[in-house]
């Protein structure tokens with residue numbers, strides 16, 4: 458049983474002012490595994506005050522000092538990789554193939570930021586003026602449960618790289634992950650007040666952060682509906698915003714695709730992290746000319762995916778994060794049928810042989826019209842929609858016909874052709890033929906998938922403000 462009773466303010470683990478508790482569960486077993494004591498608005502006030510005190514010194518740090526901090530953070534995270542993986546598996550049932558990647562990526566965001574700082578031009582010239590890229594001040598960051606420690610690290614890396622200080626409100630249900638990560642980060646011995654973390658709910662701690670007059674920028678990762686509330690709250694004090702939100706990403710299987718390679722990639726993208734991934738390829742676009750063959754392969758390979766204990770490296774689908782989310786996903790599966798889509802595989806209820814744990818059946822709908830809610834809204838579970846197209850132009854049109862634009866996937870045996878299609882897609886990232894993750898590529902979305910970008914110079918730009926100094930001509 459893990460009871461998390463401390464938050465992190467001004468370089469120390471402290472007891473929060475807030476006293477409410479939130480229970481934590483293992484979704485694979487439904488067992489209660491601990492609880493977290495939640496902070497409140499007073500804790501946010503103290504954390505922001507600490508970050509504000511630390512800001513002037515942090516803003517003056519040199520590139521070399523920031524890079525040294527980033528390297529210490531990287532090393533501190535690597536030292537506890539096993540504990541972080543265990544916390545993620547137990548805390549929301551993320552499958553082992555995904556947790557391994559997440560920990561590696563968490564350490565690498567510090568490295569990537571160190572390289573970006575090295576190469577970034579903080580001092581520039583525009584016309585005859587000297588331009589300096591200045592840190593904004595105190596950053597408020599909010600993270601989602603599906604990638605909690607990864608985004609704590611990403612947002613902290615951007616704060617350090619830009620010379621800002623930060624107050625983070627992690628996802629409350631990820632408190633064990635947050636605690637393990639904080640123990641790592643504490644070992645990196647950042648100057649006091651540079652990093653502050655307040656556990657708490659969105660409506661209380663999140664709202665206190667997004668309305669605080671001393672917070673200059675909100676870096677939020679989560680759902681599009683919550684981001685609308687954040688954006689409204691931030692409006693009053695003109696906070697800068699970086700919003701990394703949901704998606705309904707298309708996977709276009711072109712008619713020349715090698716299905717031996719394409720089908721596993723399409724399913725891996727669609728069911729990534731049991732479908733609980735912002736970048737999940739949840740719309741699979743298939744050519745009418747190969748429809749029957751592709752549907753047969755999708756059905757067969759989905760039914761062979763191993764579902765169960767997320768710690769098992771062979772498992773591809775783990776449980777959903779919590780009971781309420783399981784119910785929500787069941788509702789989507791019912792809705793798809795009511796809307797007139799047909800079940801190719803899956804459906805409501807638990808997978809065969811799993812009578813407890815919040816496991817859902819990997820589900821694929823066919824006969825999906827682009828107007829149906831299952832084709833337009835983010836489900837965030839293992840539920841995919843197959844949409845048939847007649848030609849390449851129609852595939853591109855369907856892919857772009859979305860309120861979202863986070864990621865897209867193109868599968869083809871002809872790479873120049875895939876590239877031609879990719880260039881027509883309106884998404885923050887387009888992945889061709891299952892290309893591996895590029896930790897240096899900008900990350901973020903078009904349309905309602907977000908605002909701004911993270912990673913590299915793009916990420917630093919969003920955390921900085923240009924100041925031009927104009928002098929009389931000599």
Ligand code: NAD
Nearest residue numbers: 600601602627628659663664679680683686701702703735
């Ligand atoms: P969520 O929007 O419910 O919560 C995200 C965070 O926002 C949590 O910490 C929550 O407590 C907080 N929050 C909720 N209401 C708030 C409010 N009124 N004010 C301030 N903070 C508030 O999302 P979730 O269920 O935790 O995560 C899943 C969502 O996150 C999905 O939509 C997914 O696509 C998205 N996501 C996006 C990315 C990305 O980089 N684009 C990455 C991971 C997840």
